[in-house]
Amino acid sequence: MAPTKVESKLNDADLKKKSKAYQGLTPQQLIDAYRIMYTSRRVDDREILLKRQQKVFFQISGAGHEAVGVAAAWALKTGYDWFFPYYRDRALCLALGATPYEMMLGAVGAADDPSSGGRQMPSHWAFRNLNIVTQSSATGTQILHAVGCAEAGRYFSQHPNAVRKADGDYSQFKDVTFQGDEVTYVSLGDGTTSEGEFWEALNAASNRRLPVLFCVEDNEYAISVPVEVQTAGGNISRLVSAFPNFHFEEIDGTDPIITYAAFTRAVEHCRAGHGPAFVHAHVIRPYSHSLSDDERLYRPDTERQRDAARDPISRLQMFLLREGVLDEKSINKIEKEVDEEVQTAADRALAAPIPQPETIYNYVYSPGLDPTSSAFDTHPAFAAPESGTDGKRAASQPKTMADLINATLRDEMRRDERILIFGEDVADASREEYVKQKLVKGKGGVFKLTSGLQMEFGSDRVFNSPLAEASIVGRATGMAVRGLKPVVEIQFFDYIWPAMMQLRDELPLVRWRSNNAFSAPAVVRVAIGGYLTGGAIYHSQCGESIFTHTPGWRVVFPSNALDAAGLLRTAIRCDDPVLFLEHKRLYRETYGRAPYPGPDFMIPFGKAKIVQPGSNITVITYGAVVPRALQAAQKLEREHHIRVELIDLRTLNPFDWDTIAASVRKTNRALVAYEDSLSWGYGAELAARIADQLFHHLDAPVKRIAATDTFVAYQPILENAILPQVSDLFRAMKELAEF
Ligand SMILES: Cc1ncc(C[n+]2csc(CCOP(=O)(O)OP(=O)(O)O)c2C)c(N)n1
Ligand SMILES: [Mg+2]
Numbered sequence: 001m002a003p004t005k006v007e008s009k010l011n012d013a014d015l016k017k018k019s020k021a022y023q024g025l026t027p028q029q030l031i032d033a034y035r036i037m038y039t040s041r042r043v044d045d046r047e048i049l050l051k052r053q054q055k056v057f058f059q060i061s062g063a064g065h066e067a068v069g070v071a072a073a074w075a076l077k078t079g080y081d082w083f084f085p086y087y088r089d090r091a092l093c094l095a096l097g098a099t100p101y102e103m104m105l106g107a108v109g110a111a112d113d114p115s116s117g118g119r120q121m122p123s124h125w126a127f128r129n130l131n132i133v134t135q136s137s138a139t140g141t142q143i144l145h146a147v148g149c150a151e152a153g154r155y156f157s158q159h160p161n162a163v164r165k166a167d168g169d170y171s172q173f174k175d176v177t178f179q180g181d182e183v184t185y186v187s188l189g190d191g192t193t194s195e196g197e198f199w200e201a202l203n204a205a206s207n208r209r210l211p212v213l214f215c216v217e218d219n220e221y222a223i224s225v226p227v228e229v230q231t232a233g234g235n236i237s238r239l240v241s242a243f244p245n246f247h248f249e250e251i252d253g254t255d256p257i258i259t260y261a262a263f264t265r266a267v268e269h270c271r272a273g274h275g276p277a278f279v280h281a282h283v284i285r286p287y288s289h290s291l292s293d294d295e296r297l298y299r300p301d302t303e304r305q306r307d308a309a310r311d312p313i314s315r316l317q318m319f320l321l322r323e324g325v326l327d328e329k330s331i332n333k334i335e336k337e338v339d340e341e342v343q344t345a346a347d348r349a350l351a352a353p354i355p356q357p358e359t360i361y362n363y364v365y366s367p368g369l370d371p372t373s374s375a376f377d378t379h380p381a382f383a384a385p386e387s388g389t390d391g392k393r394a395a396s397q398p399k400t401m402a403d404l405i406n407a408t409l410r411d412e413m414r415r416d417e418r419i420l421i422f423g424e425d426v427a428d429a430s431r432e433e434y435v436k437q438k439l440v441k442g443k444g445g446v447f448k449l450t451s452g453l454q455m456e457f458g459s460d461r462v463f464n465s466p467l468a469e470a471s472i473v474g475r476a477t478g479m480a481v482r483g484l485k486p487v488v489e490i491q492f493f494d495y496i497w498p499a500m501m502q503l504r505d506e507l508p509l510v511r512w513r514s515n516n517a518f519s520a521p522a523v524v525r526v527a528i529g530g531y532l533t534g535g536a537i538y539h540s541q542c543g544e545s546i547f548t549h550t551p552g553w554r555v556v557f558p559s560n561a562l563d564a565a566g567l568l569r570t571a572i573r574c575d576d577p578v579l580f581l582e583h584k585r586l587y588r589e590t591y592g593r594a595p596y597p598g599p600d601f602m603i604p605f606g607k608a609k610i611v612q613p614g615s616n617i618t619v620i621t622y623g624a625v626v627p628r629a630l631q632a633a634q635k636l637e638r639e640h641h642i643r644v645e646l647i648d649l650r651t652l653n654p655f656d657w658d659t660i661a662a663s664v665r666k667t668n669r670a671l672v673a674y675e676d677s678l679s680w681g682y683g684a685e686l687a688a689r690i691a692d693q694l695f696h697h698l699d700a701p702v703k704r705i706a707a708t709d710t711f712v713a714y715q716p717i718l719e720n721a722i723l724p725q726v727s728d729l730f731r732a733m734k735e736l737a738e739f
Pocket of ligand 1: 088
């Protein structure tokens with residue numbers, strides 16, 4: 001938008017003096033600030049009008065927060081720094097370069113809405129070209145993404161080769177840009193400071209001295225809950241003041257000049273590499289929480305009038321008049337121009353095409369790289385056992401699943417400098433000198449899966465995280481958005497739940513909700529499952545169906561060493577988020593060992609393995625039930641001449657329906673076996689599909705065998721009774737065959 005010329009009669013000397021008084025902002029910049037703040041308010045007002053006319057479907061305003069947005073945008077650099085705003089940051093986005101028209105496209109849910117293509121509510125900003133990253137409605141999740149983003153910027157500065165792309169993997173779709181002194185901005189409300197993820201983010205940013213600028217826009221309410229209920233003592237600045245390496249500011253965020261000065265100091269601290277900054281801006285919320293809220297139900301008029309007296313727009317207007325920067329006529333002129341622009345934007349947006357229903361499946365997964373395709377189907381290259389060096393001979397020996405996962409991670413990290421590994425206890429030793437001085441051997445994971453990787457690749461590529469699962473997944477998401485390939489570990493599936501908001505509402509959803517503007521193809525490795533003899537309730541759980549029920553994830557669950565290696569490589573090279581479930585009991589099992597299949601062996605997703613062909617019944621399973629079902633099937637054949645076709649799914653989403661269907665058409669009998677508790681488990685969906693789509697081929701009801709509908713108990717007698725055993729599988733198979 002064209003800036004309005006200063007209309008008052010200021011000479012050069014006056015201007016210089018004034019600019020100093022305005023904390024470095026020129027009178028022209030103040031006029032521009034007024035224009036943007038006023039535009040922001042008018043877009044809100046127009047949306048409210050359209051909502052009342054039922055032409056838009058939701059409205060949440062940035063009213064009262066405009067000065068903070070403009071000040072932050074001007075202290076930072078468009079397209080250079082990175083932004084994780086929240087829904088009140090309309091003025092920030094406008095000041096960074098977004099337009100009222102683009103915002104209106106979001107409000108009407110137009111196909112060309114740059115933030116989400118009509119998939120998200122309005123004010124959920126994403127502007128790829130402005131480095132404004134997609135956000136969700138979940139309060140606080142964005143803070144960890146910002147931390148990961150800042151870590152990525154630093155990583156690329158220290159590993160410029162990581163920018164390189166490879167053909168045929170995710171990196172071909174990930175152009176990396178970074179700046180050595182870039183800053184990541186993230187904002188949130190006062191209520192959101194109560195979320196655990198806020199504290200996890202502060203802790204990580206502080207400890208790692210990351211250039212993250214945290215901005216708390218404190219309007220004293222979270223919907224109807226006042227700040228003194230959210231925050232012990234009523235002031236978040238006081239609570240966070242002990243975090244080291246921070247620069248702190250607490251300011252009146254309704255005054256753009258003061259706010260700009262505070263942001264400028266904060267940005268300087270971050271850019272200089274001193275660490276993060278925290279700007280606590282006191283603002284107002286004149287328009288209720290959203291159009292679905294009426295604040296008169298919980299705020300008396302007196303309080304609302306007190307706020308109104310601090311309205312940032314009228315304050316700046318009065319200031320400009322008082323200073324002689326603008327007169328009434330020029331203010332009216334600006335406002336008229338803005339009103340016209342907003343009106344035109346709304347009219348154009350209302351006429352814009354809306355998304356077509358058939359596009360709903362677009363961008364659940366990468367449109368560019370299909371991990372089920374033949375590109376991911378390569379042959380193993382086993383080392384020849386009789387010839388070659390000792391190393392080659394060793395490589396030809398059968399290895400455990402744990403060995404091959406470790407070897408795959410190692411080879412992929414050698415191939416691709418974008419890969420980072422972090423999680424709880426994954427490093428050999430955080431105090432790396434202990435290992436280097438050979439004082440200790442190093443840990444490398446509670447199951448030793450990442451053993452030796454820190455020592456080979458360095459502590460900036462393999463490192464321990466704090467004990468904070470949301471932080472692991474949230475930071476990985478921020479890194480993956482920037483083009484890194486984090487391969488993070490959740491130590492036990494039983495402890496995945498603190499990360500659930502990130503795993504359900506964020507990582508798998510980044511691509512779809514931003515209409516492919518952003519993506520986060522990270523890998524989350526998780527140790528899962530029971531049969532441990534003593535694992536008990538909190539070290540034995542399954543629960544994979546919760547993730548196969550979440551669109552956006554690829555879910556992998558190998559049963560043997562070779563599949564684990566081939567599928568993990570596909571997971572790392574593909575362009576989708578992958579939940580890689582590793583059964584603890586299988587890590588070092590004799591069953592399914594294999595020699596190392598070489599550094600390029602891949603298995604495509606969605607391709608089951610027929611473990612044993614058969615003609616009488618089909619058994620569909622995966623994970624640790626595979627060897628148990630095989631034992632039962634072999635016994636059944638020995639004792640009763642019943643031939644079982646045993647299918648190992650290997651990947652749960654996508655899953656290989658063609659192989660299941662072909663088998664059931666042949667045997668006419670299906671048993672679905674799984675380790676998770678029976679009801680609502682993964683097998684329920686398979687059984688339903690078979691019953692639905694293969695009904696005419698069935699000679700017997702589709703049966704399921706699974707754990708009891710309880711958790712897994714400690715005492716082995718109880719554990720055996722709870723988890724499906726070989727004898728249970730045998731019985732179920734026999735009954736089905738004899739039905
Ligand atoms: C995790 C989560 N819990 C609850 C909500 C519902 N909700 C949306 S906004 C909001 C209040 C946020 O208050 P605050 O952080 O102070 O921001 P403000 O809206 O006041 O700017 C709540 C409870 C949500 N979106 N996400
Ligand atoms: Mg608030």
